[in-house]
Amino acid sequence: MQLIRSDIHYDFIGKRKFALLVSGIMILISLxxxxxxxxxxxxxxxxxxxxxVKFTPAPSIADVRSAISPKGYGNAMIQxxxxxxxxxxxxxxxxxxxxxxxxxxxxxxxxxxxxxDAIEMRRVEFVGPQVGExxxxxxxxxxxxxxxxxxxxxxxxxxxxxxxxxxxxxxxDITIVVGLFALTGKEFSLPVIAALLTVIGYSLNDTIVVFDxxxxxxxxxxxxxxxxxxxxxxxxxINQTLxxxxxxSLTTLLVVLALFILGGEVxxxxxxxxxxxxxxxxxSSIYVASPVMISLAGRFKxxxxxxxxxEARP
Amino acid sequence: MHSFPRWKxxxxxxxxxxxxxxxxxxxxxVPSWWPSSLSHPMSLGLDxxxxxxxxxxxxxxxxxxxxxxEDVDAAxxxxxxxxIRYRKLSAEGMNLNIEIKNSDDLAxxxxxxxxxxxxxxxxxxxDNTFTLTLKASVADETRKFAVEQSIxxxxxxxxxxxxxxxxxxxxxxxxxxxQIPGYEDSAHAKQLIGRTAQLQFKLVDEKGxxxxxxxxxxxxxxxxxxxxxxxxxxxxxxxxxxxxxxTELSGDEISDARVSIDSRYNEYAxxxxxxxxxxxxxxxxxxxxxxxxxxxxxxGVVNSAPVIRERIAGxxxxxxxxxxxxxxxxxxxxxxxxxxxxxxxVVEERSIGPSLGQDSIDQGMNxxxxxxxxxxxxxxxxxxxxxxVANVALIFNMLxxxxxxxxxxxxxxxxxxxxxxxxxxxxxxxxxxxxxRIREELRLGxxxxxxxxxxxxxxxxxxxxxxxxxxIAAIVLFQFGSGPVKGFAITLSxxxxxxMFTAITVTRAIVAVSTAKRGRIEKLSI
Numbered sequence: 001m002q003l004i005r006s007d008i009h010y011d012f013i014g015k016r017k018f019a020l021l022v023s024g025i026m027i028l029i030s031l032x033x034x035x036x037x038x039x040x041x042x043x044x045x046x047x048x049x050x051x052x053v054k055f056t057p058a059p060s061i062a063d064v065r066s067a068i069s070p071k072g073y074g075n076a077m078i079q080x081x082x083x084x085x086x087x088x089x090x091x092x093x094x095x096x097x098x099x100x101x102x103x104x105x106x107x108x109x110x111x112x113x114x115x116x117d118a119i120e121m122r123r124v125e126f127v128g129p130q131v132g133e134x135x136x137x138x139x140x141x142x143x144x145x146x147x148x149x150x151x152x153x154x155x156x157x158x159x160x161x162x163x164x165x166x167x168x169x170x171x172x173d174i175t176i177v178v179g180l181f182a183l184t185g186k187e188f189s190l191p192v193i194a195a196l197l198t199v200i201g202y203s204l205n206d207t208i209v210v211f212d213x214x215x216x217x218x219x220x221x222x223x224x225x226x227x228x229x230x231x232x233x234x235x236x237x238i239n240q241t242l243x244x245x246x247x248x249s250l251t252t253l254l255v256v257l258a259l260f261i262l263g264g265e266v267x268x269x270x271x272x273x274x275x276x277x278x279x280x281x282x283x284s285s286i287y288v289a290s291p292v293m294i295s296l297a298g299r300f301k302x303x304x305x306x307x308x309x310x311e312a313r314p
Numbered sequence: 315m316h317s318f319p320r321w322k323x324x325x326x327x328x329x330x331x332x333x334x335x336x337x338x339x340x341x342x343x344v345p346s347w348w349p350s351s352l353s354h355p356m357s358l359g360l361d362x363x364x365x366x367x368x369x370x371x372x373x374x375x376x377x378x379x380x381x382x383x384e385d386v387d388a389a390x391x392x393x394x395x396x397x398i399r400y401r402k403l404s405a406e407g408m409n410l411n412i413e414i415k416n417s418d419d420l421a422x423x424x425x426x427x428x429x430x431x432x433x434x435x436x437x438x439x440x441d442n443t444f445t446l447t448l449k450a451s452v453a454d455e456t457r458k459f460a461v462e463q464s465i466x467x468x469x470x471x472x473x474x475x476x477x478x479x480x481x482x483x484x485x486x487x488x489x490x491x492x493q494i495p496g497y498e499d500s501a502h503a504k505q506l507i508g509r510t511a512q513l514q515f516k517l518v519d520e521k522g523x524x525x526x527x528x529x530x531x532x533x534x535x536x537x538x539x540x541x542x543x544x545x546x547x548x549x550x551x552x553x554x555x556x557x558x559x560x561t562e563l564s565g566d567e568i569s570d571a572r573v574s575i576d577s578r579y580n581e582y583a584x585x586x587x588x589x590x591x592x593x594x595x596x597x598x599x600x601x602x603x604x605x606x607x608x609x610x611x612x613x614g615v616v617n618s619a620p621v622i623r624e625r626i627a628g629x630x631x632x633x634x635x636x637x638x639x640x641x642x643x644x645x646x647x648x649x650x651x652x653x654x655x656x657x658x659x660v661v662e663e664r665s666i667g668p669s670l671g672q673d674s675i676d677q678g679m680n681x682x683x684x685x686x687x688x689x690x691x692x693x694x695x696x697x698x699x700x701x702x703v704a705n706v707a708l709i710f711n712m713l714x715x716x717x718x719x720x721x722x723x724x725x726x727x728x729x730x731x732x733x734x735x736x737x738x739x740x741x742x743x744x745x746x747x748x749x750x751r752i753r754e755e756l757r758l759g760x761x762x763x764x765x766x767x768x769x770x771x772x773x774x775x776x777x778x779x780x781x782x783x784x785x786i787a788a789i790v791l792f793q794f795g796s797g798p799v800k801g802f803a804i805t806l807s808x809x810x811x812x813x814m815f816t817a818i819t820v821t822r823a824i825v826a827v828s829t830a831k832r833g834r835i836e837k838l839s840i
Contacts, residue, residue: 001695014570044591054669100660104501122670124500128661131369135796149786157779191729194791194799198736198806201787205740205780209747212776229753244750251692251746252739255685262684264677266361266670267329267732272734 003250004243012286013294019287022119023172030179033112041260042189043125045139047132049102052123053110058084067113071105082265086122088232093129100126123266138191143174146200154204158211165293169284172268173203177276191270199277202252206285213237214290230297234290242286249282320827326823330710330816334718356720359727359801362675364668365495366503370468370546370658374488377460377656378408378453385410385431392430398423408453410434410446415444436530460655461488468492468658470651471506490658500665502644509647510613510657513565513586515599516557517629518607518619525555535559539609541616542635555616557609562599564653567592571644571649576634583634584649592628601625612645656705683785685735686712691744692771697749699839703743703824711741712762714812715805724808727801737809740784747773749779749840762835770822777818780808 012019043050061078064087068076073091082087089106093099103124110119127135147167154163174196181188214237221227256278260271332352338344339355359437360367362566389412393400400423402413410431414423420439428436434446446457466484481493494503501593522533532538533556541553569589576583599608600622609619610633617633621634633661637645663821688788689708693701715734719726752769785807830834 001698005592006753034644050497051377052670054667057625071741100663101501103663104504107501120669121498121500122667124663124665126660126663128371128659129536130371131662138794140795142790145794146790149790150783153783153786157472190799191802193801194729194795197791201784202740204783204787205743208780208783209776216772223728227811239752242755244746247696247746247750248743251689252736254688254692255681255735255739258688259681259683259732262677262680263569263732263735264674266674267677267728270729270732285486 001244003246006243008239008242009220009236010239010242011235012238013231013291016287016291019291022285023288026176027172027179030182033182037185039178039182039188040185042187042192043090043127043132044190045132045136045188046097047127047129049091049093049106050123050125051089051091051101051103051106052081052086053089053107054086054120054122055114056085056118057122059087059114061087063113064089064110068106068109071109073106073109073177078108079120086265094276099128102126111314135190139190142193142197143200146197147171150200152205154208155209158215161209161293161296162215165289165291165298166204166211168292169289170200170203172284172288173199173277173280176280177273181273186269186272189269190268192273195270195277196274198274199281202278203281203284206281207247207289209244210238210241210285210290211293213241214293229295234294238286238290240289245282245285249278250308255280316821317514318391318830322819323823326820329714333710333714335478336721339722340716349386351721352717354720354723356716357723357725358671358675359668359725359730360493360495360664360671361673361676361728362726364498364666364671365493366497366500367658367664367666368492368504368507369485369662370464370490370492370507371661372461372464372488372490373458373657373659374460375542375656378448378456379405380656381456382410382448383406385434388430389427392426393423396422396426398426405578408448411443412446413441413443414443416440439698449746452487457488462489462685463655464658465490467654468507468650471647472503472759474647474651475503475506489661494670498662498665498667504660504663506644506648506658508650508658511651512613512653513567513597513649514561514567514611515563516559516561516609516611517599518609519558520606521555527556528554530641532556537664539611539614539616553616555619557611557616561607563588563592563595565588565649566653567595568649571646573639573646574632576632579634580585581634582637583632584637584642584646586631586633586649588629589629593627596629596631597625597627607818624684655672674728674731678728678735680801681735682731685707685738689738689742693745697745697840698824699747700752703821704742704749704817706824707739707745707820708741710820711809711812711816714816715809718808718812719805724804725801726805729799730805733802733805734809737813739804741809741813741817744773744777744813745779745821747777748818748821752838752840756838756840762838763829766825766829770818777814781814785810 064078065074065076068074068089077090079088080086091102091106103126107121151167154166155175177199181192214234217233217237221233229238234302253275256271256274259267260275263271266297317801335348336352339353343464344350344353384401386405389403389410398419399415400413402411404411411421412427414420420442424436424439424444427446428831431446433452434448437445461484465484468490469482471484472492475494475497477497479495481491481580483491485491492507497503519533519536522536527533527536527538535558537559538558539555539557541555543550547806570587572585573582574585602624604624607619609623610617610631612633617635686708690705693704697704715737720778748769751773752765755765755768756762788803788807788810792800792807795803
């Protein structure tokens with residue numbers, strides 16, 4: 001069975017202006033959403049308290065609010081979490097009080113109103129303001145360090161312009177996935193950062209496979225009497241790896257979809273980020289990484305020795 | 315086709331046996347002769363088994379200040395011994411300020427202070443005042459000790475809860491990670507951990523004038539402290555006491571604390587037993603101050619101030635207050651475990667109820683099973699016999715992840731399960747790369763066996779490059795991530811490494827063994 005006809009010869013590189021337009025629009029929308037709506041940061045970054053409670057039977061949001069109002073948390077964010085029985089309550093940190101006790105007060109308020117048997121603590125999370133700052137810094141650092149490490153690795157294995165192409169694709173993917181979180185208002189939490197890093201790894205995985213073939217074909221091309229244009233070689237390489245690119249994306253999407261649908265509410269946004277990242281990452285490894293690499297041809301002069309050294313590598 | 319080396323087949327079989335043995339404890343109990351390194355099931359993270367997860371911040375600077383304050387007493391005693399009169403002794407952050415009355419005494423005072431306080435750096439006297447600054451190395455030592463001692467104290471308190479395998483470890487320089495698996499009452503745990511339980515006994519200054527002191531003129535060496543809040547006729551007030559500053563006895567000198575019933579009011583109380591040093595002090599104190607009151611101060615609040623009716627030699631005291639049985643029980647626990655050397659504050663909490671943990675396990679397992687089945691079907695349909703070979707490798711891969719996680723003592727978290735799910739998708743990638751390459755080679759007109767060789771050889775470096783980049787992301791994640799996210803980085807890394815072995819070596823072995831017996835192969839089922 002074959003998804004892609006073996007003699008496929010689609011002009012990807014020829015469409016790069018159009019792809020540039022599509023990517024540009026997506027990035028603009030993402031940046032626009034980020035500027036206009038901003039991210040819905042979870043308590044991991046803002047600090048605060050989150051209490052997830054399971055009720056039997058399902059309560060109304062208004063009743064929940066009235067139960068915790070006497071404790072001073074009437075303005076808490078209250079929402080259903082997956083099912084009507086499960087309620088998520090979020091409260092910002094207050095400077096004046098020992099914040100870790102907020103959850104106690106909320107649970108007390110709920111059991112006073114609904115009875116201790118009707119409620120069940122599912123989850124309490126509290127992040128102090130200082131820890132929130134630390135986690136934010138660590139999250140940003142993680143993404144930057146990952147990108148830098150990859151830049152170094154790809155430069156070492158390929159050429160600098162390949163590395164720039166790969167990082168451009170990564171930046172493209174991250175911007176769009178983060179933009180999607182801003183657009184949909186989904187909660188941006190610590191696991192989402194983990195998902196972003198996975199997207200980085202995944203998108204790069206795709207890009208590397210294409211680059212690997214480009215490098216192989218470049219070497220073969222140099223040995224020919226009448227070498228082809230670089231763009232033609234690159235386009236061939238993308239076509240040759242197309243079946244694999246789509247197959248892998250498909251199998252990975254299958255399992256991540258299973259996670260998205262069956263994995264439960266807690267992992268939902270994480271899986272969403274992965275799905276978005278895989279789709280965008282597949283696109284960018286074809287339409288962003290290689291076109292950027294080609295457009296940088298000749299910018300970074302690699303002399304003959306370097307080319308030879310590169311060819312000598314496995 | 316290259317001949318496939320024998321030893322690789324033996325290696326694969328050995329890995330298969332070891333990983334099956336290593337994975338087995340997760341499914342069933344193993345016999346006693348089982349190798350001990352392979353006998354441990356994977357441990358589940360708190361987000362899966364439920365429990366309390368707290369990160370505490372120890373206010374270590376308070377511990378330093380406290381030790382400087384204690385040295386005020388030492389300074390007083392040292393100067394008195396040498397009959398040097400002082401005007402003022404005070405502690406201020408890391409500094410001890412000592413003002414000497416007569417400038418004639420300065421030289422001898424300097425010598426005594428220098429001898430007594432070698433942990434301080436001393437400046438020469440300005441206006442008859444010496445300023446001693448605690449050395450940075452000593453302060454660091456005090457901070458470190460405060461954290462270590464806090465860990466011991468908290469361990470004592472949590473052990474009293476009777477839960478199994480609580481984790482109490484240092485995190486960074488001044489934080490403590492507390493995990494109590496299978497415990498639900500987060501409010502109770504936080505209350506038990508957070509109380510300093512500092513217990514002090516001070517004498518009431520019977521000669522001092524409380525009213526005058528309240529209006530501002532506190533006699534030297536005295537201090538005003540308050541009782542608990544009381545509401546009488548709707549007015550909330552706290553009873554003030556004028557006490558001697560000096561702490562006669564402290565919680566350090568307690569050997570035991572038990573819940574008891576106060577016979578006078580038939581109320582719950584906590585009876586303290588002093589250790590031998592404490593008993594002696596208590597004996598002396600009560601003998602010298604019959605008829606006066608002494609105040610029992612718990613966490614900065616005067617609990618009671620009974621009158622000393624006679625000398626008490628037995629070495630026990632009672633703390634009363636309208637305690638509920640649970641309150642008395644908790645108080646006994648924290649007094650027994652000792653006082654925290656510095657206040658601790660909860661800076662992070664992630665507690666999971668047991669039902670959510672179980673739901674997460676169920677949902678995670680469902681995702682793994684469904685994801686796995688989908689991929690198995692997809693690969694078999696798409697690559698036929700070769701797809702089946704890849705599927706065998708995938709199942710081997712799952713087994714390997716399970717056993718490696720068990721052997722290295724890794725903790726499985728909910729994001730960790732996600733990492734395994736993701737690995738399923740990525741593990742077949744290596745096979746997809748190889749198989750697509752074989753198909754290409756076939757199209758170029760190579761013979762089936764040559765195509766297999768070409769496919770594996772040419773795909774190899776691509777697979778390595780592609781996996782190393784994912785590994786880089788996973789390692790970075792491990793470095794910067796916290797808690798559950800680290801679990802994701804671990805399973806992802808283990809999964810990637812395992813998949814390189816199964817997807818390349820194992821599939822190749824299967825293909826080699828199954829093609830070796832047949833002389834000529836016309837067509838590949840790919």
